[in-house]
Amino acid sequence: MREPENIAGLVKLPINYIGHIFYEKSPRYVSEVIDLPIPKTIKRTGVFVNADRATIKQTILDQQLEAVQLHGNESVALCQEIKDLGVELIKAFGVDDDFQWNELEAYLAAVDYFLFDSKSEAYGGTGKTFNWDKLKTYPYAKPYFLSGGLSLENLAEAYQFDDERLIGLDLNSKFEISAGLKDLDKINKALKIIEHEQISSK
Numbered sequence: 284m285r286e287p288e289n290i291a292g293l294v295k296l297p298i299n300y301i302g303h304i305f306y307e308k309s310p311r312y313v314s315e316v317i318d319l320p321i322p323k324t325i326k327r328t329g330v331f332v333n334a335d336r337a338t339i340k341q342t343i344l345d346q347q348l349e350a351v352q353l354h355g356n357e358s359v360a361l362c363q364e365i366k367d368l369g370v371e372l373i374k375a376f377g378v379d380d381d382f383q384w385n386e387l388e389a390y391l392a393a394v395d396y397f398l399f400d401s402k403s404e405a406y407g408g409t410g411k412t413f414n415w416d417k418l419k420t421y422p423y424a425k426p427y428f429l430s431g432g433l434s435l436e437n438l439a440e441a442y443q444f445d446d447e448r449l450i451g452l453d454l455n456s457k458f459e460i461s462a463g464l465k466d467l468d469k470i471n472k473a474l475k476i477i478e479h480e481q482i483s484s485k
């Protein structure tokens with residue numbers, strides 16, 4: 284997110300996180316967060332891909348990040364070190380049919396949440412879904428976010444995924460007018476779908 288008006292519109296909506304991508308190879312790259320007031324209920328989140336620890340630490344301080352999403356091949360030790368700074372630590376993993384859940388074992392104590400995205404060389408933001416049936420074999424209690432190609436077309440299906448460990452959906456490239464510019468109309472529609480699914484699943 285990098286356009287002040289777009290951010291101001293987004294933070295009026297009932298969302299829990301706002302993401303800023305500090306990965307230079309991403310078309311959504313930002314070097315800094317736009318300094319706007321955001322409600323306390325929304326966590327200012329930095330997304331990093333294989334950044335070094337000094338860069339991540341400095342960015343947390345400079346940009347007042349409350350959550351960090353590590354989307355590359357970051358080590359357990361780095362996750363622990365960043366989490367120990369007092370930010371919420373979300374560790375993303377690219378999932379495909381061959382993904383081995385036991386890769387996550389070592390990370391369990393070092394992260395707050397996992398995030399499962401489609402495996403890709405770009406590390407994220409591909410707009411592609413992975414085979415969600417894979418999640419049926421996820422063996423740990425650690426809660427996770429689902430991401431990767433979520434769209435208005437598949438959101439209801441994702442929301443109905445019957446797993447109490449699934450605690451959030453990360454809406455990214457399918458909810459944009461252009462890279463980094465969120466389509467607020469689409470986000471509103473998404474929130475209505477989610478609200479409808481919540482009511483119908485009670």
Ligand SMILES: O=C(O)c1ccccc1N[C@@H]1O[C@H](COP(=O)(O)O)[C@@H](O)[C@H]1O
Binds near residue numbers: 311432
């Ligand atoms: O959005 C990006 O450009 C990006 C680049 C590198 C790593 C992560 C990135 N974004 C995250 O990717 C997932 C999936 O996004 P999409 O729905 O498939 O577009 C999501 O968690 C974004 O936060």
